[in-house]
Amino acid sequence: MIVWTVANQKGGVGKTTTTVTLGGILAERGKRVLLIDTDPHASLTYYFGIDSEELDNSVFDLFVKRNSMNKEQLLQMLCPTSIDNMDILPATMALATLDRRMGNQGGMGLVLKKAINMLEDEYDYALIDCPPVLGVLMVNALAACERILVPVQTEFLALKGLERMMRTLFLMAKSQKKHYKYTIVPTMFDKRTRASLEAYKELKKVYGDDVWSSVIPVDTKFRDASLEQLVPSMYAPKSRGVFAYNSLLTFVSELDD
Numbered sequence: 001m002i003v004w005t006v007a008n009q010k011g012g013v014g015k016t017t018t019t020v021t022l023g024g025i026l027a028e029r030g031k032r033v034l035l036i037d038t039d040p041h042a043s044l045t046y047y048f049g050i051d052s053e054e055l056d057n058s059v060f061d062l063f064v065k066r067n068s069m070n071k072e073q074l075l076q077m078l079c080p081t082s083i084d085n086m087d088i089l090p091a092t093m094a095l096a097t098l099d100r101r102m103g104n105q106g107g108m109g110l111v112l113k114k115a116i117n118m119l120e121d122e123y124d125y126a127l128i129d130c131p132p133v134l135g136v137l138m139v140n141a142l143a144a145c146e147r148i149l150v151p152v153q154t155e156f157l158a159l160k161g162l163e164r165m166m167r168t169l170f171l172m173a174k175s176q177k178k179h180y181k182y183t184i185v186p187t188m189f190d191k192r193t194r195a196s197l198e199a200y201k202e203l204k205k206v207y208g209d210d211v212w213s214s215v216i217p218v219d220t221k222f223r224d225a226s227l228e229q230l231v232p233s234m235y236a237p238k239s240r241g242v243f244a245y246n247s248l249l250t251f252v253s254e255l256d257d
């Protein structure tokens, strides 16, 4: 199974959209995809019309039952999405209390990785959507993946947020003794605005080849797709946003070949 984490400590940069769109494209290509929502806001979970308040189980239970959870129980926690071959391990609000309730207990850093390992035979890809805060959940998501995608809105304020995320990656790599592979993905690029162009240039200047050589454009189809609870590649297969995510997928897949 290939595991990617979509992370940035800044909110509203396109993490959830990236997760949903890449997952949808992979599922349409016949891959078995598991989406994992680790954000207490549960945007990814709500995306598919799943009311996170009504759920009996969520990512939260992985942590509570971390010493007893078996594969059977784990499979029961998964929910189907609006597209075949793609399921979601949902989030609930309870996740917001995780750091306070269990943050300093031992053995918390690899809970998600262990769960994903149990599902090795069930899926080809797992995509983890992160909350915009550094805590137990992001630490787990980083430890569980082979590659990190860092969406960054192409505007100056977002570049500041990126510096923080890069520092986090550096510190986490040190403490987990793990070499992280990551790709910075410029999002919501509006070629008509100077702000977008300047921000992209700055990104390239500072982060060089760690930045994907293309961009995800601003595309209102993403919001429309989420209103319809459909993955963008089903809702608007010919949109330029979906086209861009297809290129991103090809780019990242070739990096890891």
Ligand SMILES: Nc1ncnc2c1ncn2[C@@H]1O[C@H](COP(=O)(O)OP(=O)(O)O)[C@@H](O)[C@H]1O
Pocket: 010, 011, 012, 013, 014, 015, 016, 017, 018, 043, 187, 188, 189, 216, 217, 218, 219, 220, 222, 223, 226, 241
């Ligand atoms: N490329 C894009 N063009 C236009 N709107 C987008 C794009 N990417 C995301 N959005 C919209 O921006 C908002 C925030 O995106 P989201 O993926 O939820 O960010 P995050 O998960 O980082 O908080 C959502 O309403 C989403 O539909």
Ligand SMILES: [Mg+2]
Pocket: 015, 016, 017, 039, 043, 044, 129, 130
């Ligand atoms: Mg999100």
